[in-house]
Amino acid sequence: MATNITRINLLRPVAARGFATCAPAPIGGTGDYEVKNTTLPNNLVVASAENESPISRISIVFRAGSRNETPDNAGVTHALRICAGLSTKNSSQFAITRNIQQAGANLTATSDREIIAYTLEGTRKAIEKTLPFLTEVVTQQVFRPWEVSDNVPRQRLELATRPPQLRAVDLLHKAAFRRGLGNSLYSAKYNLGNVSSETLQHYVASNFTSGRGAVVGLGVDHSQLVQYAQTLSLEPGEGSTTPSPYLGGEIRSDKGGELAFIAIGGQGAALKDSKEALAFAVLQRAQGVGPQVKWGSVDNGVLSKAIGGTGTTQFAITALNASYSDAGLFGVLVAAPGISAGKVVEAAAQVLKGGSLSDADISRGKNQLKAAILMDNESGSNAIRLIATQAALLGSAKSPSQLAAEVDSVSAADVNAALKKVSSGKLSIASVGNLRSVPFLDELK
Incomplete structure (x- = not known):
């Protein structure tokens, strides 16, 4: 839980080794590094690399992209990305935003046809302070109906400002795969505002599981990242992804x-x-x-x-x-x-x-x-x-x-x-x- 994460000293050993005993690294970190991989007993994947950069990044990723949508919840991943950072069970939207900004960190949510990723980045000290809020955003969502509806105008703006070349590629996927990978990255105009709080909660419960997720770090210690990943409250399960063969059209x-x-x-x-x-x-x-x-x-x-x-x-x-x-x-x-x-x-x-x-x-x-x-x-x-x-x-x-x-x-x-x-x-x-x-x-x- 979030209350226990503050006890995990995720970055301090790396900082001591990286800056006290090693030659100075480039400001962006070294480009040649080893990626370490671990799979936990609950099938959650942990991957990390130490690039000796003063900026660290931790990302929690799930195989929950738009290919997993159905006609009943079309556009749910677009709404889910927009709703990242809303109030959780233990923190308000204001508290999440203020604490992350006050520490000088940055929390972003990105999605594509296969994955949704929540990424926290900042200095090593900032990551230590704000890591509980990343956990809250990913594992403790509540999707209050009034907060979800407040974000519909942003969805409309993203739809209105899509460049035509992006729309052409989006339609190419629909022509090629029809369903699954053919699902759009964006909600259809007719479905804006129709994705309810219950729909979001059900989608998260079905797809944000340990067997469909990964915890990834750059500029962090692998053993400490594994320890952090073990504290995440994720339901077990692999779920299923419907095959999406190429059909053409x-x-x-x-x-x-x-x-x-x-x-x-x-x-x-x-x-x-x-x-x-x-x-x-x-x-x-x-x-x-x-x-x-x-x-x-x-x-x-x-x-x-x-x-x-x-x-x-x-x-x-x-x-x-x-x-x-x-x-x-x-x-x-x-x-x-x-x-x-x-x-x-x-x-x-x-x-x-x-x-x-x-x-x-x-x-x-x-x-x-x-x-x-x-x-x-x-x-x-x-x-x-x-x-x-x-x-x-x-x-x-x-x-x-x-x-x-x-x-x-x-x-x-x-x-x-x-x-x-x-x-x-x-x-x-x-x-x-x-x-x-x-x-x-x-x-x-």
Whole structure:
């Protein structure tokens, strides 16, 4: 319980060793560290790394993303994320907010299609003071009806400010998977305000269980984090996640305007097949994800070159790659003027349906992927998100340096096999905006 957590000296031994006896570390911490993994008897996963940073982060994660929603509680994960930090059984919303801010810490809630994560970050002393409030927010929710209803306007604002490219990707998932992973990250407009306190409580009770969770730390001592995880009041149980196979389809949302935003995709790789997942990650970089030089305008990716050959100059394009625990989605996101979007979409589809990539493109993709993994690790927020995703979905986590080293084992044959998987399967397409020239799915050659 929260009253006992203050007795756990989670960070002091690390601080004494890290700052009194070791050479000074970079302000953001070291980038090469070991990730330690432990699974408790109740199947709660604990993963942590000591990066010697003055800023520590602790995240409690559950496999409770939007893929677990049903037609009866659609939008519950959107409401749950918005309601993070409301009053709990032992603390008011004001007390939680004031104490965390007074200590100089920060508490955030993030969600995607598979996980919901509550992350506390701050200096080591601040984390010690505010850790009981993280426990309260995660394990002692009450969801008072008047507080839940007060947050509906924020949901409306998030829906109103969604960029069209995000909506295109959201619709692509719906076209590709229909249910499960096809569920939106956002509540539907017609269901705003209909997610009750009882619905939130039932969803939390069903999904916030020890067998579906993980406690992750960055800049903390692993043994002390394990001790903290053992104090969490979580119901036992694994629950179940309905499989979400790739099916394929098409969704069009004609909104007018000057631009069209089109997402095209095919079947990708699941995270449980790490070798294939890395091959698709390399394929994404080889296809192109935009200029790799700051303020640069040149993209040497295969997609950019192919579309440049059509004579169209006004467009933006990037390869998409989303790997989930049991499925994946690989494709392309395009933005172009409505009058010329058709040519861009057809050229992009030809690349997805193409034959094989050259060794030079694959080598460039591997180098870019390794650089991206290591540079993302320079941000503590990105690093703990990477560890948390692995711990929650795979049961253990690897360090960024380990993942970067595994990229070298990906062969050209692996990457071309990934491309063949996309090209030989059924494509999906979702489009938003001015669709006057955007072809339908059955018109793509």
